[in-house]
Amino acid sequence: VVSCNAMIKLYAQQGDLNRARNIFESTPQTNAVSWSSMITAFAANGYLEQAKSTFDRMPRKNEVSWNAMLQAFAEVEQLEASLAVLQRMPLHNVVSLTSMISGYAQEGDVLGAKAVFDTIPEPDGIAYNALVGAYMKAGVLQEARELFQIMPEKNVVSWNAVITGYAENGEALQAKELFFEMTKRNVQSWNAMICVSQQLGRPDEAIAILELMPLHNAVSWNAAVEALASNGETAAAEKLFQKMPQKE
């Protein structure tokens, strides 16, 4: 069963749902992990109906499967459906409520996000990060920053949420400032700086960052290409695009 579940996950990551489903259906003794994996697999590939019917057919639903279903609705902004799941599930936890927060965040509903957050007895770092993200998404920069300042433990995601939030709201300099204050940065932090360079009209800086950063991914390359292209460096953008690795 365990190896079947691992294969479901693998095929789902490749978007090969037919194979994932075949494995699932030929798994001898499906367990809760098999079912949840399949629900998530469908949802992650945009098959919400399939996710739902799998969930409905699941014999002994547990907390993870309820949460997976809730998240499946929340991530496509079907908040009414998410709420219905939340109300129907036997018991919800911080994971369920954090999914709701990110659902409200996507809608730009800060009040909804905050209201859910306030019902969490012991919010963890992820819940805080989700609320910071909700504030940033809605452009409520001051609230976001204040929450970031007072939150108990900040990880790299917390920092990135604020940095990219500033960047997306046109506060390129604030984003830069925080980036320099960060001690542990990941690819996403660096990618945010490429976007900042683009905003500041500094394609040269974008390239410098791309070369300087300790690790890239496909987003880094695309962001750098866009930084060039959007700042009138069409030829250089084209050249960089061709230099881009096939797989990263």
Add this chain to the structure above:
RNA sequence: CACGCCCG
């Protein structure tokens, strides 16, 4: 081996 937070 399954669920929630950040970059195009």
